[in-house]
Amino acid sequence: MTAALSLGERPQLRRGVRASTDPLSQVPILLFPEGVLFLNETAAAVIRHCDGSHTVAEAVQAISELYDDVAVGDILSLVADLVAQRLMVVDRG
Secondary structure (H helix, E strand, C coil), X not given: CCCXXXXXXXXXECCCCEEEECCCCCCEEEEXXXXXXXXXXXXXXXXXXXXXXXCHHHHHHHHHHHCCCCCHHHHHHHHHHHHHCCCEEEECC
């Protein structure tokens, strides 16, 4: 079982996973060896800010400046789900 995600961690996409745009629908996606995950605009923005150099708290701040009513818990949940799916990793120090 993994530890809970904290605001001070620096998540990033796992090696072999990349953010892109579906060429037909122009919807943001994550490409990975086993498949593709379609994203909404907010999730895509979170992933763009989770580049390994920014903390979760910094991503929350940046996203809250772009979108109204984005809850910290929703961002933490998204990143934790991506970590659980082995699409993202975090530097646990």
